[in-house]
Amino acid sequence: MSAGEKRPGTVRMTYREAVRAAVREALQRDPRVFLMGEDVGAYGGCYAVSKGCLAEFGPERVRDTPLSESAFVGAGIGAAMGGMRPIVEIMTVNFGLLALDQIVNNAATLRHMSGGQLSIPVVIRLATGAGRQVAAQHSHSFEGWFAHIPGIRILTPATLEDARGMLWSALQEPDPVLIFENALLYAMEGDLSEDAGAVELEHAAIRRPGRDVSLLTYGGSLFKTLAAAEALAREGIDAEVVDLRTLRPLDDATILGSVARTRRAVIVDEGWRTGSLSAELSARIMEHVFYELDAPVQRVCTAEVPIPYAKHLEDAALPQPPAIIAAVKRTLGEAHG
Amino acid sequence: MSAGEKRPGTVRMTYREAVRAAVREALQRDPRVFLMGEDVGAYGGCYAVSKGCLAEFGPERVRDTPLSESAFVGAGIGAAMGGMRPIVEIMTVNFGLLALDQIVNNAATLRHMSGGQLSIPVVIRLATGAGRQVAAQHSHSFEGWFAHIPGIRILTPATLEDARGMLWSALQEPDPVLIFENALLYAMEGDLSEDAGAVELEHAAIRRPGRDVSLLTYGGSLFKTLAAAEALAREGIDAEVVDLRTLRPLDDATILGSVARTRRAVIVDEGWRTGSLSAELSARIMEHVFYELDAPVQRVCTAEVPIPYAKHLEDAALPQPPAIIAAVKRTLGEAHG
Amino acid sequence: MSPDMPSGFPLARDEALAWLRQMQLIRRFEEASAQAYSAGKIRGFLHLYIGEEACAVGAIRALLPDDALVSHYREHGHALVRGVTARAIMAEMFGKAEGCSRGRGGSMHLFDVSRRFYGGNAIVAGGLPLAIGLALADQLRALPRVTAAIFGDGAVAEGEFHESLNLATLWKLPVLFLCENNLYAMGTALARHESQTDLTVKAAGYGLPAEAVDGMDALAVADAVRRAAARAREGGGPSFLELRTYRFRAHSMYDPELYRDKREVEQWKQKDPIIGFISRMREAGLLAEGDLERLEGEVEAEVADALAFADAGTLEPVEDLTRDVYTPREAP
Amino acid sequence: MSPDMPSGFPLARDEALAWLRQMQLIRRFEEASAQAYSAGKIRGFLHLYIGEEACAVGAIRALLPDDALVSHYREHGHALVRGVTARAIMAEMFGKAEGCSRGRGGSMHLFDVSRRFYGGNAIVAGGLPLAIGLALADQLRALPRVTAAIFGDGAVAEGEFHESLNLATLWKLPVLFLCENNLYAMGTALARHESQTDLTVKAAGYGLPAEAVDGMDALAVADAVRRAAARAREGGGPSFLELRTYRFRAHSMYDPELYRDKREVEQWKQKDPIIGFISRMREAGLLAEGDLERLEGEVEAEVADALAFADAGTLEPVEDLTRDVYTPREAP
Ligand SMILES: Cc1ncc(C[n+]2csc(CCOP(=O)(O)OP(=O)(O)O)c2C)c(N)n1
Ligand SMILES: Cc1ncc(C[n+]2csc(CCOP(=O)(O)OP(=O)(O)O)c2C)c(N)n1
């Protein structure tokens, strides 16, 4: 994506800048919007996403918080109940565990439990993912795991367009939305159309059409999967790559439709294998397109270990193109075996 | 189970009493063992499990804690590192979310991250499950969801034997073990052999052998599933009921062996459907016994809603025998359809 | 005390009667709830507030209709004083669609957003961060409103208490932290769950005004809350009030009360907030012949009506189970 | 100050030199780490301790070998003073199997259980509950040991800090809460994350002894820690010590330092703990001709050796990736 000449009518920018543009647009367009989180202000955001926002919008609307994940996430929920449209930034999902009570027992629950008396339009942004040698306590990929919780929506922008467009759409949602930004993507550069803006949140996207096998993935694994698909293409295997985009609710029509067409599927998920979202996808395929399948669905996931610091071990723990390619060949092989 | 005459060589007791006997045995046999949690002492345990223990073992070994889930769970982890064998009671898994950081980032992680320098032999007991009209914030069933975390073991005693025997075995484990006790089972009465003691933790148990379909379940859903199996038997359908017993690690040999034999499976899981353990089971069946299946695996799970207080709504949200029976008939039907 | 009351009693007769009536209503309502529980009409957890009525009446009457409340699971009294009808609460506990939460919440989750009553929360201290957010919204919107967070002494040990007090004080938010200290967290006595048993000392460590009040005296509670609310409304930031009270009944319907001495309970019953209020009204000459009988009759009737209403209530259709998990999107 | 030191300096010459050497080693070691980071040999997060050396040397030298430590992610200095070799730490940061955590932890997760050094913990305040548990184990086993929990000012806002202080004080546990207050939590100044900026006042609210110490003075730190440790060892319970210090470098290698004024940094550099210690040794006549050159040479060599060792280190075989997720069961 970062290669080549800048396309006309586009601006070259990073994923980080795309998210920043989305944050700034939200703050400019809607006075109810404010940004709150650890070091989003004076520091400029731990990944520099909100750099400059404090100067532009002031400390009322770009609020540094103490290290108090449970309280400031709960405060975002309460502020949404109070008529605001908070964007709460949890530095990383690793610390999000400290706020999970607020997310599960309040954000996801209060509307239903009160008989529908209130809505909670809070947007929570979290960095996620491994691959930067920050070791076990800073490398969790829980976006798929959090998709277990009814009452919230979960978005995983993987492209510049989605990084730029999902935030505004999320802010239009009446209910809590969690946006997981894979930290490895922040530095990704590409060309974004000058008039890029809000994107729809309803559908998974077919990033690469193909006939032989469906590769289902999201977030940080999208580009590894596309790379694997290109390599497979060179061997004459035509893989379709589906970017889930929204992990909750899942777009069954697009996902299952793709698998029904190709009759084979490999799921690539940066979560730990057991109980990852890949399991849910496999189960849904089982339930809905079992009779169309030519081979059992394969999963390529993260090894079930705390992510190690050493690069060679971390690389070995995470889904990589060779493993994806091998899994695809297994599904094809088995069909004839 | 509660019906009929007491069998010779057995004692009639409740699940609650079986857990209490296990706690008392542990405190008697191993001076390193102590019990710690909210109201385990003076109150006698919120479900009266530890009633009498404070008087018998004193406040040093039966320790009431403040409402500080994160600190006293972390303290249990630290005490295990310090040479003790703590039994930490989290009143219910609903409050366990407040301690999840300690469980995930410390208990499950420190051994691997330190290069194997330490072990953390802590046992954490949590009540779990719905069905008592205690509403959304007190009715979570997260035992299957927690099974996503490498580094911990998860047990779900459903029978009196396991309620009595799993705790001691868990205390012999060098690593963290979470024991989920379904609160509805505490009042279940039955006959327990007088010499009942430790049980193995390696294997799932076939609670009812059968030929036509495998019903895979655990914890609070076991007896609903057995009831469904009996009803099916009256219609000439011979269902095998597998009690997982240990959710992490899963006993693939027993689980997949059963499905390979019956060629059909229905999974009954009290967790919310999406991303529940039932998905992982379905995915493993897909991966390992796909070619033996005569029909797609079916799942009977909890509706994806915060659990409502009103009984008729709560009942409607949870897996019930009629839904299990219907799912079984679908798998049988589809085989010929 | 407002000087314009020659009696030395700060309320005019009608007002005083209204306060008394509300305390009696809470008491009677809960006695009836306990009976309904035994009769199996109410299920799940039921936490009675009997003995603590002065806290609800004093504190909530000192707030304005536009102020917000976040309460815990022992909140029947708070809901009643806030104006949620006995009918709507009883129907809720009966699991009926006419309940204030459509029967989905039960005793621990009474909601009435139209009165800015943001619910009973059953995660101890879990409501405090919500109160922070409600107050932050008011501050950002420059609305002269305050948010009251009501919680127990047990909540003080939770991390969410700590984080919330720091945030509120740091940001000078219009929050009132109202701690109903009834000396026990379930079966754990204060001294066995708090290293600092003077909760005002602990709260003062955050740098916000902290004051202890006799929670058995509705007038004292109201006076303290009114002062704290006024300060918060004028931008003076949050306050912590420890309402020293006692629950006369068990923690919940399951509690065998092994952890406290019957004599202690009896001693506290000597400080019954209703009896105390009545005698002070008497002294002030504000109680006329037959007042009490009339009030008791009214309250009795109101509770009976609530029970009948709840009994006659309907069940939400099972088809609506998944309704309200998400908000229906407006058609574009 | 021990009176038997005529110099008025509480340490004998050899001891004083050892302290100085350790501070210099930390400084030099970290400068080399920063270079290795730029060279791409160290990756991930690297948090430098430069400026705070007196805290580690004073506090940890005041503990006994059998005492336990739980630290945070800015812990190179703590590990070095505790006796983890520069080789083992550098190898760890190079991701080598010879590292003190087999290369799995990196800079934030240095472990040496043989020295009861229970790791750098990278969840802010996440190590405090572990310290509570280690101390509880000692109390239950009647071992005269203390556990030191080292954390930063930012951790004070976390719920786990609150819950841990309450528990330790309530149970009179032998825990030392050592707060390295360097005035910033990443880019957030103390006054912007704490409503009560005097952390000893906040801690005192829990009812435990709380004292502020000049964290740029190793001797003052050691004196305070020794007193607190002695009290804890005798069953006197926990203490909170605020070590007032400053980090001279950025929060991590990614930090552009937009949030603080270069002049502030320069002012604090005037209080450099190493320079201060040297001049006090001089005044006391404890520094001989050539001492400094010799120490610097030794330290330089030790760091060079550590770098060479780390370079020469091996990578853990990939087959071992899943090793140690669980403990191998002993054969029955
Ligand atoms: C986080 C959490 N932990 C534990 C519980 C179980 N629990 C319910 S009420 C209670 C005691 C709370 O005491 P307090 O805050 O003093 O309120 P009170 O019941 O005395 O009014 C406990 C431990 C809970 N609901 N939430
Ligand atoms: C629970 C948690 N929240 C956020 C972070 C991200 N983070 C890492 S260090 C840091 C600042 C901590 O400051 P302080 O405790 O003062 O320690 P210092 O870095 O100043 O030594 C933050 C916010 C984290 N590691 N853990």
Ligand SMILES: [Mg+2]
């Ligand atoms: Mg209480």
Ligand SMILES: [Mg+2]
């Ligand atoms: Mg700091």
